[in-house]
Amino acid sequence: MLVKLAPSVLSANFFDLKADVKKLEEYGVDLLHVDVMDGIFVPNISFGIPIAKALKENTNIPLDVHLMIDRPHRYIKEFAKYADILGFHYEAGSDVAETLKEIRTLGCKSCLTIKPCTAAEDIFEFLPLCDMVLVMSVEPGFGGQSFMPSALPKLQALKKEIDRLGLDIDLEIDGGINGETAELAYKAGANVLVAGSYVFAKEEMAQRIAKIKELRYNEL
Numbered sequence: 001m002l003v004k005l006a007p008s009v010l011s012a013n014f015f016d017l018k019a020d021v022k023k024l025e026e027y028g029v030d031l032l033h034v035d036v037m038d039g040i041f042v043p044n045i046s047f048g049i050p051i052a053k054a055l056k057e058n059t060n061i062p063l064d065v066h067l068m069i070d071r072p073h074r075y076i077k078e079f080a081k082y083a084d085i086l087g088f089h090y091e092a093g094s095d096v097a098e099t100l101k102e103i104r105t106l107g108c109k110s111c112l113t114i115k116p117c118t119a120a121e122d123i124f125e126f127l128p129l130c131d132m133v134l135v136m137s138v139e140p141g142f143g144g145q146s147f148m149p150s151a152l153p154k155l156q157a158l159k160k161e162i163d164r165l166g167l168d169i170d171l172e173i174d175g176g177i178n179g180e181t182a183e184l185a186y187k188a189g190a191n192v193l194v195a196g197s198y199v200f201a202k203e204e205m206a207q208r209i210a211k212i213k214e215l216r217y218n219e220l
Contacts, residue, residue, distance in 0.1 A: 003215045004192045006031035006064050010046055011196035020200065021059050027209045031064040033194045038069040041092050042141035049078055056082040066113065068140050073099045080106035087111025087134055090123055100129040115140060116148055120157040130169055132192065133158055138175030147176025152188040159189030179211045186215050
């Protein structure tokens, strides 16, 4: 299974974001994970359209935009201008099916995200409309949290259902991913790994990226 690494720019140095992104390009990451928070759906505020626009205009790394915002359907058209993958939360108050369809219509890959309190089975009906599903392994809103093992059986359940339906869907995990938890998530079925504070360690970025990318060459 090909593993994709998606470093979260939420943990980057915003005083020198360009330099961090150039390093990620050099080290060959697959995606940039862009966490958009509104202070309503989650208890934190991060950044919005201007950062997504700046990233899109200054890097060739595909953008995996994760909307942690209330009623995300209101902003789909704007973010779709800059996202390659555009995701939102099942729990955020939008019509799930219609929002997934709109994302695809606008030329982006669609991603549906679930919080730790949501069961995998709750979103089975929407899988045919998804290009990716994101399982949160922390409570969304803040970086640097510890990995929640309860995410692993959700990954397994989703992987089983995706395979049963014969769908081509990436399975992503976000929260507390490091050299050890990445392997656990991979074994459970995830092929897209979001890592923030682990990747952006000042002196060890190259080594830590390499450690996660090694998973793609190993059958676990």
